[in-house]
Amino acid sequence: MPSQPAVDLDATVHRVVAALDADEEPARADLAAAVRHLARTLARRAPGRSVELRVPPYVAVQCVAGPRHTRGTPPNVVETDPVTWLLLATGRLDWHTALGDARVRATGGRADLSAHLPVEDRHE
Template sequence: MPPRRRTDPEQGRAALRAALDALDAGTTPQRPDLAAAVRFTLEELAAHHPGGSVEVRVPPFAAVQVVAGPKHTRGTPPAVVETDAVTWLELATGRLAFEDARAGGRVRASGERADLGRLLPVTGPGA
């Protein structure tokens, strides 16, 4: 069963475009756009790669469980990826490679399935 969407896809795409436009202009995206864009792209990731073996966290906006494999039920999952909202949007749209973000300290990843490089991007750079 696919994960339940909390973000309307049309509104999510519009928020993502607005957030990317702000980043391109060198400004900080408005918080509602940033929040909706993060939720939308995380939901896209979960829809394309369902499972429960990796938890992807983008505080304070959202977290999803993805990738088939061992599922956790309590406590910390076997693999965790955490980053900030702007970095996540850059990863989700292919503007930033996962390996580069991890090497630059912009992503914290632990666990054997925590390399999301093969799963990204989930949408194009122009959204």
């Protein structure tokens, strides 16, 4: 299946953010595409293999420079739900607030993505 052009993905992120801002549930396909796009953007902007970001059921990416793992469960894992990831990636939710509210699980000494967020400028 061919990937969507970046313009389409940006429009999809805008639609999902608008739905979330209106307290509406975004279309599942749009949510999945936006989550994948923003996670892959993070991986491009913070290249490396020391942290694994997991946003089930849609995507897992490795990012952040540092020691990499080659087998088994990585030592530095960040896991969150799709809506929380969208809020973090677009600057609508602060990393430390998300951690404090247990909306993000971060294990390992390098599992802090605060320096890499937001991934995209806040969508208005």
